[in-house]
Amino acid sequence: MRGITRRRAGFVAAIGAATLLLTACAGNDAGGGEAAAPELTLSDEPVTLSFTWWGNDTRHAITQELIAAFEAEHPNITIEPQYTDWAGYWDKLSTSVAAGDIPDIIQMDEKQLSTYAANGVLSDLGGLSSILSTEDFPAAVLGTGALDGTQYGVPVGINSYTIMANKDLLDQYGIDLPDDKTWTWDDFIATAEEVAEASGGATVGTQSWGFEDGGLNNWLRQQGESLYSADGEVAASEDALASWWQFLLEATEAGATPDPAATIERESGGLAESFTATNASAFGPWWSNQVQALRDASGQDLVALRVPAGDDAPEGWAYYKPSMFWSASAKTEHPAEVATFLDFLANSEEAADLLLAERGVPANETIREYITPKLDEVNQTVVGFLDDLAPEVGDAPPATPPGGGAIEAIIDQHTQKVLFGELTPEEAATSFLAELQRALDDAAI
Numbered sequence: 001m002r003g004i005t006r007r008r009a010g011f012v013a014a015i016g017a018a019t020l021l022l023t024a025c026a027g028n029d030a031g032g033g034e035a036a037a038p039e040l041t042l043s044d045e046p047v048t049l050s051f052t053w054w055g056n057d058t059r060h061a062i063t064q065e066l067i068a069a070f071e072a073e074h075p076n077i078t079i080e081p082q083y084t085d086w087a088g089y090w091d092k093l094s095t096s097v098a099a100g101d102i103p104d105i106i107q108m109d110e111k112q113l114s115t116y117a118a119n120g121v122l123s124d125l126g127g128l129s130s131i132l133s134t135e136d137f138p139a140a141v142l143g144t145g146a147l148d149g150t151q152y153g154v155p156v157g158i159n160s161y162t163i164m165a166n167k168d169l170l171d172q173y174g175i176d177l178p179d180d181k182t183w184t185w186d187d188f189i190a191t192a193e194e195v196a197e198a199s200g201g202a203t204v205g206t207q208s209w210g211f212e213d214g215g216l217n218n219w220l221r222q223q224g225e226s227l228y229s230a231d232g233e234v235a236a237s238e239d240a241l242a243s244w245w246q247f248l249l250e251a252t253e254a255g256a257t258p259d260p261a262a263t264i265e266r267e268s269g270g271l272a273e274s275f276t277a278t279n280a281s282a283f284g285p286w287w288s289n290q291v292q293a294l295r296d297a298s299g300q301d302l303v304a305l306r307v308p309a310g311d312d313a314p315e316g317w318a319y320y321k322p323s324m325f326w327s328a329s330a331k332t333e334h335p336a337e338v339a340t341f342l343d344f345l346a347n348s349e350e351a352a353d354l355l356l357a358e359r360g361v362p363a364n365e366t367i368r369e370y371i372t373p374k375l376d377e378v379n380q381t382v383v384g385f386l387d388d389l390a391p392e393v394g395d396a397p398p399a400t401p402p403g404g405g406a407i408e409a410i411i412d413q414h415t416q417k418v419l420f421g422e423l424t425p426e427e428a429a430t431s432f433l434a435e436l437q438r439a440l441d442d443a444a445i
Helices: 004-019 057-073 086-098 110-118 139-145 167-172 185-198 213-222 238-253 260-267 288-298 335-347 349-355 365-374 377-392 404-419 425-444
Strands: 047-054 077-084 105-108 157-159 161-166 204-206 281-287 302-305 325-328
Touching: 047 057, 047 086, 047 335, 057 077, 057 335, 057 349, 077 086, 077 335, 105 110, 105 335, 110 325, 110 404, 157 288, 157 377, 161 167, 161 213, 161 288, 185 204, 185 238, 185 281, 213 238, 213 281, 213 404, 238 404, 238 425, 260 404, 281 288, 288 302, 288 377, 302 377, 325 335, 335 349, 335 365, 349 365, 365 377, 404 425
Parallel strands: 047 077, 047 105, 204 281
Antiparallel strands: 105 325, 161 281, 161 302
């Protein structure tokens, strides 16, 4: 288990305390709305901005280079770095917010965006638009960082949910790579069963799913549903949820996925210990921005495929997910300097040359076109995958409401109970909906 529940509980408590210290952001729409954005003026005096992000050592080093490049262009602006790994990031940020010490620039996650925005932490970026341009971001992608017409985050990178296929293993067993433009869920499981049979059980057909909301969002969108409504309530039906878990249960019983105990053991080990990364399965559900890490770990030819779909799936069910956002403090004393730094991160070729695809394939279309020839072969393949998917991509799902960050723990718990026979898919659907709505309600108190 990932230990998410305790961290989320601490976050909700801290962010609730922060509400007493902060006032809500005034809202314009993403481009400044009917009222023109104010003209921002850079100071001639020295300015220091704090910038917080999560990541590993590689990301920290690259971000320090970004800061140095920006400071060389703007000698009177100093960027103070504040960084940690993912596990400690939200505790640290919520503590800072509760103390009224909000970083000027914040690397923000989709599941947390609405919570921080609702509590007055994040700035309306429409008010920075005289310096910060978002014109090279597609509306469907830019919209993932907007709430009720107010832009709180600029998407950094994009990715999409995929089925990762190990082509080397498929070749070893004489199985053709599926046609991902036409395959269905039944085709997917049939091919996974074929792998297990051809390998004599030595290789798993597909890694299991059901432990995060990316796969669930895709399943619901194929049913013409969404996880949340536009007004921030849980919107998925019990029938659609039950069918998701029922399909997983049937695939497991058919031998297409590992036995539940092995699934849970691997799930707790993270990417490096997964069936996909250790070449123990031919297929697995992953995000497209994980191709490089998986290939590095496996040493084999891993190919990102479109998610299978049912025959009656509506057009536009596929969607782009932002890898993260650049956001700003609503309380910053230096909005012009913040906007200048954000514009550098989001729109400059100099920043792109340093970032490449480390934070995901650039969401900025002009920057993506500029940087693609400079990417390595694997990331160029990912760009090609996302570009090919573009005609099938619909509007982004409604934003995760405040409290929705608890969903990963809730999904994980219910999937485990289904796999171990502690809940039927129907019981899991009823319980899941009640628990998720309770998390949203608790965040609203």
